[in-house]
Amino acid sequence: MAKVLSGKDVALHNKRDDCWIIIHGKAYDVTDFLDDHPGGSKIILKYAGKDATAEYEPIHPPNTIDANLPSEKHLGPVDLDTVEKVEIQITDKEKERQERFSARPLLSEILNLHDFESIAKQVMPEKAWAYYSSAADDEITNRENHAAYHRVWFRPRILRDVTEVDWSTTILGHKTSMPIYISATALGKLGHPDGELNLTRAAAKHDVIQMIPTLASCSFDEIIDAAQPGQVQFFQLYVNKDRNITKRIVQHAEQRGVKGLFITVDAPQLGRREKDMRMKFEADDPKIVTENEKVDRSQGAARAISSFIDPGLSWKDMKWFKSITKMPLILKGVQCWEDALMAYDAGLQGVVLSNHGGRQLDFSRSGLEVLVEVVDNLKAKRGLKFPNEKFQLFVDGGVRRATDVLKAIALGANAVGVGRPFIYAFSTYGAEGVDKALQILHDEFAMNMRLLGAPTIKDIVPEMVDAHNIHSHVVAVPGDRLYDSNYESLQYAKLQEV
Numbered sequence: 001m002a003k004v005l006s007g008k009d010v011a012l013h014n015k016r017d018d019c020w021i022i023i024h025g026k027a028y029d030v031t032d033f034l035d036d037h038p039g040g041s042k043i044i045l046k047y048a049g050k051d052a053t054a055e056y057e058p059i060h061p062p063n064t065i066d067a068n069l070p071s072e073k074h075l076g077p078v079d080l081d082t083v084e085k086v087e088i089q090i091t092d093k094e095k096e097r098q099e100r101f102s103a104r105p106l107l108s109e110i111l112n113l114h115d116f117e118s119i120a121k122q123v124m125p126e127k128a129w130a131y132y133s134s135a136a137d138d139e140i141t142n143r144e145n146h147a148a149y150h151r152v153w154f155r156p157r158i159l160r161d162v163t164e165v166d167w168s169t170t171i172l173g174h175k176t177s178m179p180i181y182i183s184a185t186a187l188g189k190l191g192h193p194d195g196e197l198n199l200t201r202a203a204a205k206h207d208v209i210q211m212i213p214t215l216a217s218c219s220f221d222e223i224i225d226a227a228q229p230g231q232v233q234f235f236q237l238y239v240n241k242d243r244n245i246t247k248r249i250v251q252h253a254e255q256r257g258v259k260g261l262f263i264t265v266d267a268p269q270l271g272r273r274e275k276d277m278r279m280k281f282e283a284d285d286p287k288i289v290t291e292n293e294k295v296d297r298s299q300g301a302a303r304a305i306s307s308f309i310d311p312g313l314s315w316k317d318m319k320w321f322k323s324i325t326k327m328p329l330i331l332k333g334v335q336c337w338e339d340a341l342m343a344y345d346a347g348l349q350g351v352v353l354s355n356h357g358g359r360q361l362d363f364s365r366s367g368l369e370v371l372v373e374v375v376d377n378l379k380a381k382r383g384l385k386f387p388n389e390k391f392q393l394f395v396d397g398g399v400r401r402a403t404d405v406l407k408a409i410a411l412g413a414n415a416v417g418v419g420r421p422f423i424y425a426f427s428t429y430g431a432e433g434v435d436k437a438l439q440i441l442h443d444e445f446a447m448n449m450r451l452l453g454a455p456t457i458k459d460i461v462p463e464m465v466d467a468h469n470i471h472s473h474v475v476a477v478p479g480d481r482l483y484d485s486n487y488e489s490l491q492y493a494k495l496q497e498v
C-alpha cells in the first residue's frame with residue numbers, strides 16, 4: 001500500500017528541476033513532463049508543490065494523467081487535510097463577471113436559442129466563451145452555417161387538418177421526441193462544473209439523443225451511468241494513433257449500450273481557432289517563452305487536448321471498424337457527395353454532413369448546402385430515396401431554430417445535430433437551461449409544422465421548400481438581427497450597467 005504523503009512532503013518539490021503536483025488527492029512527479037505539456041510549463045509551475053485540481057479539472061478529460069504520465073511518476077495518495085488551500089486570486093474583472101452572472105435574466109425570460117448565446121457571451125468565463133464560440137481562421141464558415149438556412153424558403157400548404165401535430169421520429173431506428181440530437185462538443189466543464197451531465201439529464205427528460213464526445217470533461221462511464229434506463233446515447237470518436245486504445249474505447253462503448261459510433265473524419269488536425277489561441281497567450285505572457293519548450297503551444301486548449309488524433313485515418317480503416325464493433329458506423333464531417341457515396345459503398349450506416357461548427361477548414365460549405373448535392377447524386381448514382389432508413393443523412397452547424405431543422409428534413413435529412421446552443425444553455429443555467437432550450441424547440445416545432453401544413457415529420461417533403469438559391473453565396477438575404485449582433489434587449493442592456 002503506497003505511503004500517504006502529506007502536503008508538506010509535496011510542497012518540498014516545487015522547482016522546475018523537481019516538480020510535484022496534486023490532482024484529485026494524488027501526487028504526481030511532473031518534472032520530466034513540464035516541457036512536453038501542451039499547455040506549456042508555466043501553468044504547471046504555478047502549482048508546483050501544490051494542489052492543481054481546480055485548474056486541471058475543466059480542461060482535461062478524466063484519464064489524461066493516466067494516458068500521459070508513466071506510472072512510476074504516480075506517487076500515490078496525499079492526505080488533503082495537510083495540504084495548504086490554494087488561494088485563487090479573484091481579479092476585479094472576474095468579480096464583475098460574477099456580478100453579471102448573478103444579474104442574468106430569469107430562465108422564464110428566455111424566448112429562443114439565440115438568447116442563451118447572447119447571455120453566455122456576457123456572463124461566461126472568458127476562456128470558456130473563447131473555446132466554445134471560436135471557429136477557424138476568419139470564422140466565415142461558422143457564419144455561413146447559419147446563413148445557408150436563410151437561402152431556403154418555405155412553400156407552406158393550407159387547409160390541411162393540423163389539429164394534431166407530431167414531430168417525433170426515429171434516429172438509427174431509435175424513437176426520439178424530435179429530429180434533433182445533441183452533438184458532441186468537448187470540455188463541458190469549462191462552462192459548468194457538471195459538464196456533459198447537464199446534457200444527459202435534459203436529454204433524458206425530453207427523450208432526445210445525446211452524442212457523447214471523446215473529449216468530454218466528464219468520464220465516459222460517468223455520462224453513461226447518469227443516463228436513465230433505456231436512454232439512447234451515441235458516441236463520437238476521435239481515432240487514436242494507437243489503434244489498441246481506439247479498439248478498447250469502441251468495444252467498451254458498445255458493452256455500455258451505446259447505439260451508434262460517429263467517427264469524426266474532418267479533424268486530422270484541429271483547426272486554428274484564434275479566440276481560443278488568444279486565450280492561451282493571455283494566460284501566459286507570450287514574450288517570456290521558456291527556452292526548451294518542445295510543444296507547439298500556439299493552439300490554445302484545442303491543440304492541448306488533441307495531439308493523440310491520428311491524421312493517418314483513411315478508408316482502409318473502415319473494414320477494421322466493422323470487424324471490431326456491431327454498432328452502426330456513421331462518418332461525422334463529410335463535406336461532398338463523393339465521400340458520402342464512398343461511405344454508402346463501404347457499407348456504412350450514414351454520414352453527418354458537417355464542418356465541425358466552422359472550427360476546422362474555413363470556407364467549407366454548410367452541411368445544408370452539401371445535403372442538397374448528396375441527395376441529388378446518391379439518387380442519380382445509386383437510386384436511393386431520402387430520407388433513407390438504411391443510409392441516414394444528418395446535418396449540423398448553425399441550427400438555431402426548428403425552421404432550420406424542418407428545411408433540412410424537407411431536403412432529405414433524417415435529423416440534425418445541434419452543438420453550441422446547448423453548451424450556452426448549460427453554461428448559463430445548468431441542466432435546466434438545456435431543458436428550457438429543448439422545450440423552446442418543441443414549441444417552435446408545434447407552431448412551424450402547423451403553419452407549414454405538415455401534421456407529421458413524414459409530411460415534410462421537398463416540395464415544401466424552395467432551395468434553388470442554396471448554392472449561390474451572394475444572394476441578398478434580410479439581415480439576421482438575432483444571430484449577427486446577439487440579441488440586445490433592455491434586460492441584457494441592464495447587464496452592461498452591472
Ligand SMILES: Cc1cc2c(cc1C)[n+](S(=O)(=O)[O-])c1c(=O)[nH]c(=O)nc-1n2C[C@H](O)[C@H](O)[C@H](O)COP(=O)(O)O
Nearest residue numbers: 132183184185186213264356357396397398418419420
Ligand atoms: C462548439 C463545439 C463544437 C465541437 C467541439 C467543441 C465545441 C465547443 N468539439 S472540439 O472541441 O473537438 O472541436 C468537437 C469534438 O470533440 N468532436 C466532434 O466531432 N465535433 C466537435 N464539435 C463540433 C460539433 O459536434 C458540431 O459539429 C457543431 O457544434 C455544430 O455546429 P453548432 O455548434 O453551430 O451547432
